[in-house]
Amino acid sequence: MPHMPFRLASPMTDQTNPVSADRKIVLLTEGFSEPITAKTATSVIRYGRFPTIAILDSHEAGKTAQQLFDIGGDIPVVAKLSEAAGANTLMIGIAPPGGKIPDSWRPIILEAIHSGMDVVSGLHDFLSANEEFVAAAKKAGVNLVDVRKNNEHDVANRLNWRDQCLRIHTVGQDCSIGKMLVSVELTRALQARGHDAKFVATGQTGIMIEGDGCPIDCVVADFVSGAIEKQILAHQHHDFLFIEGQGSLSHPRYSAVTLGLLHGCLPHAMILCYEAGRTAVNGMEYIPLKSLPELRTIYENTASIMMPARVIGIAMNSRLLSGAAAEAERQRVREEMGLPVCDVIRHGPDELVDAVLQLHAERSKTS
Amino acid sequence: MPHMPFRLASPMTDQTNPVSADRKIVLLTEGFSEPITAKTATSVIRYGRFPTIAILDSHEAGKTAQQLFDIGGDIPVVAKLSEAAGANTLMIGIAPPGGKIPDSWRPIILEAIHSGMDVVSGLHDFLSANEEFVAAAKKAGVNLVDVRKNNEHDVANRLNWRDQCLRIHTVGQDCSIGKMLVSVELTRALQARGHDAKFVATGQTGIMIEGDGCPIDCVVADFVSGAIEKQILAHQHHDFLFIEGQGSLSHPRYSAVTLGLLHGCLPHAMILCYEAGRTAVNGMEYIPLKSLPELRTIYENTASIMMPARVIGIAMNSRLLSGAAAEAERQRVREEMGLPVCDVIRHGPDELVDAVLQLHAERSKTS
Numbered sequence: 001m002p003h004m005p006f007r008l009a010s011p012m013t014d015q016t017n018p019v020s021a022d023r024k025i026v027l028l029t030e031g032f033s034e035p036i037t038a039k040t041a042t043s044v045i046r047y048g049r050f051p052t053i054a055i056l057d058s059h060e061a062g063k064t065a066q067q068l069f070d071i072g073g074d075i076p077v078v079a080k081l082s083e084a085a086g087a088n089t090l091m092i093g094i095a096p097p098g099g100k101i102p103d104s105w106r107p108i109i110l111e112a113i114h115s116g117m118d119v120v121s122g123l124h125d126f127l128s129a130n131e132e133f134v135a136a137a138k139k140a141g142v143n144l145v146d147v148r149k150n151n152e153h154d155v156a157n158r159l160n161w162r163d164q165c166l167r168i169h170t171v172g173q174d175c176s177i178g179k180m181l182v183s184v185e186l187t188r189a190l191q192a193r194g195h196d197a198k199f200v201a202t203g204q205t206g207i208m209i210e211g212d213g214c215p216i217d218c219v220v221a222d223f224v225s226g227a228i229e230k231q232i233l234a235h236q237h238h239d240f241l242f243i244e245g246q247g248s249l250s251h252p253r254y255s256a257v258t259l260g261l262l263h264g265c266l267p268h269a270m271i272l273c274y275e276a277g278r279t280a281v282n283g284m285e286y287i288p289l290k291s292l293p294e295l296r297t298i299y300e301n302t303a304s305i306m307m308p309a310r311v312i313g314i315a316m317n318s319r320l321l322s323g324a325a326a327e328a329e330r331q332r333v334r335e336e337m338g339l340p341v342c343d344v345i346r347h348g349p350d351e352l353v354d355a356v357l358q359l360h361a362e363r364s365k366t367s
Numbered sequence: 368m369p370h371m372p373f374r375l376a377s378p379m380t381d382q383t384n385p386v387s388a389d390r391k392i393v394l395l396t397e398g399f400s401e402p403i404t405a406k407t408a409t410s411v412i413r414y415g416r417f418p419t420i421a422i423l424d425s426h427e428a429g430k431t432a433q434q435l436f437d438i439g440g441d442i443p444v445v446a447k448l449s450e451a452a453g454a455n456t457l458m459i460g461i462a463p464p465g466g467k468i469p470d471s472w473r474p475i476i477l478e479a480i481h482s483g484m485d486v487v488s489g490l491h492d493f494l495s496a497n498e499e500f501v502a503a504a505k506k507a508g509v510n511l512v513d514v515r516k517n518n519e520h521d522v523a524n525r526l527n528w529r530d531q532c533l534r535i536h537t538v539g540q541d542c543s544i545g546k547m548l549v550s551v552e553l554t555r556a557l558q559a560r561g562h563d564a565k566f567v568a569t570g571q572t573g574i575m576i577e578g579d580g581c582p583i584d585c586v587v588a589d590f591v592s593g594a595i596e597k598q599i600l601a602h603q604h605h606d607f608l609f610i611e612g613q614g615s616l617s618h619p620r621y622s623a624v625t626l627g628l629l630h631g632c633l634p635h636a637m638i639l640c641y642e643a644g645r646t647a648v649n650g651m652e653y654i655p656l657k658s659l660p661e662l663r664t665i666y667e668n669t670a671s672i673m674m675p676a677r678v679i680g681i682a683m684n685s686r687l688l689s690g691a692a693a694e695a696e697r698q699r700v701r702e703e704m705g706l707p708v709c710d711v712i713r714h715g716p717d718e719l720v721d722a723v724l725q726l727h728a729e730r731s732k733t734s
Contacts, residue, residue, distance in 0.1 A: 098521065098522050100520075153492075155464055158653075216588065218587055220587060220588070221586055222620070224623040252525050252630065253589070253592055255592070255626055255627070255630045256624065256627025256630070257588045257623065259623050259626040260622070263619065263622045284525070298672055305616060306617075
């Protein structure tokens with residue numbers, strides 16, 4: 001595999017690029033189909049450019065994607081690769097803490113390779129670092145694509161930034177809370193209103209969807225700010241950038257990634273993402289989450305070490321709530337925070353889009 | 368080279384370990400002998416376990432180390448490797464931004480290899496990633512040692528921490544300000560007073576001196592907190608840990624590394640390090656430094672996202688000042704901050720040691 005930052009070098013023709021080949025996808029979530037862990041699968045179904053032929057999870061076989069994930073309609077959940085006729089790509093559909101490939105998946109991945117399928121993974125455990133997979137892929141003539149693999153080795157410089165490009169950064173209370181989804185929805189909503197907006201992907205799933213970006217959490221620590229600066233410089237000809245956040249400043253494991261992004265992309269404003277009903281850190285249930293007012297203070301103080309930035313809206317993930325409960329929660333948070341609040345899926349993103357456009361108008365007036 | 372966290376596996380016998388072999392060192396600083404960039408060289412001279420035979424910098428040849436670095440007595444500065452009779456190890460003596468090996472050094476490194484010397488480097492640019500160096504080393508039967516090379520892939524868990532072990536973290540205003548030196552001096556001063564203290568090295572130079580530690584700035588971003596947690600768990604049987612800080616929370620390039628360390632080691636208290644007279648970020652002279660009161664607020668607020676921690680003292684690097692000016696600056700900062708202040712080299716570390724012991728006594732009383 002080329003040890004290079006992921007880039008859509010040659011759209012639709014580069015077989016080592018997960019979004020550029022003519023892919024028909026089987027999403028592998030075997031044994032890990034709960035929605036938080038399977039977030040790569042659900043996002044690829046929601047936003048991906050290529051058809052998903054099947055979900056592979058023998059424990060859930062017989063269901064539809066809609067039944068399993070609440071999205072994806074009639075896409076079948078199958079027990080075996082051979083039941084996914086016409087698929088040419090096995091895509092790892094999970095994002096577990098630490099990013100390791102489950103041991104029990106080894107035979108499934110080998111079967112896919114032997115049957116002539118490319119394998120695409122966004123995990124820290126690189127397919128291309130596994131000698132057995134590499135040997136099998138070579139023999140079968142298929143590609144192993146590690147979306148997180150990168151060779152970022154440049155530091156940030158803070159030169160030649162275009163201030164007229166409005167940078168909005170999604171930040172959050174925890175991992176797997178919806179920061180990528182909010183960034184994509186806001187970008188698309190701005191585009192739908194005729195604005196020149198771009199989603200800046202910073203994680204493996206976002207990259208699979210957008211076709212470019214940088215897997216920030218897999219960059220060597222000294223180069224995190226430099227890696228995101230490179231993305232900003234590449235895309236700042238757009239009027240609006242929505243920069244996908246990672247982890248949380250209050251996450252015991254990943255706060256370094258979060259801060260590198262925050263200080264590396266210098267947002268003009270932040271959207272604070274949270275999941276209603278979540279009370280503890282995902283995967284570390286012995287550590288309670290911070291409140292939204294605490295998080296606002298934390299993010300605004302920490303961003304302001306480099307450049308002042310306000311939280312201008314709250315993106316609520318209300319998947320655990322009924323419609324009425326979501327409405328009550330939305331009202332409660334509006335009052336608590338004095339900010340626009342919405343679940344971009346349930347309510348649509350308009351309230352947050354308006355907040356972004358208002359900031360843009362204010363900045364245009366004063367510049 | 369083994370792709371493993373650096374560890375003093377077999378003291379005095381492991382030839383791939385920079386501090387365990389019987390080394391006679393030439394420190395390479397060719398063209399980069401200004402003290403900030405050559406900080407690896409000056410620290411190895413100051414604290415290293417093995418004799419330095421010579422400094423190699425043809426631009427400064429004929430001087431002594433004392434004349435060039437204000438430390439090292441009569442160690443000669445030479446123009447050629449052949450003038451360093453008896454040396455068996457070439458050690459890269461600089462820590463430039465981005466950690467790249469200067470192109471002009473290629474022939475010097477090859478000459479060292481050809482003449483049978485091991486080469487030890489702490490740079491991000493791995494010797495072992497350079498095919499020419501690897502081939503030459505294989506032919507010559509010598510070792511290439513990359514101190515920063517690591518394979519950290521575990522996340523933090525925050526379990527089984529021993530609260531009776533007092534964790535003191537050196538933090539700073541910038542890179543290359545003396546955080547490692549302060550950590551080493553405080554550790555040795557505590558030991559001299561009969562306490563069980565340990566220096567926790569987090570950078571290449573500290574590791575070369577201490578013989579263990581973790582090169583935090585070269586760890587994949589998701590695993591920074593996990594890597595430092597591993598160091599804490601390995602050493603928390605000591606009563607005092609002095610954890611070397613990296614970069615600065617206000618550094619545009621490296622704040623992610625700094626935060627990963629801060630949130631990963633959960634200090635009980637911090638020593639704030641600064642250089643008197645420095646006004647801008649090292650290597651980014653267009654970005655002014657923060658004031659000491661601002662930095663105290665930044666570090667205390669940011670540490671407290673995870674666990675409350677106070678700055679209990681100020682370590683001043685007064686190398687640019689005369690004795691009288693250093694005394695005036697010390698008094699000014701004492702009044703400004705209301706904290707103990709000293710230059711651990713010029714004044715000795717006692718004032719900071721007393722602050723650490725006072726905190727320890729307070730904690731013993733309340734526990």
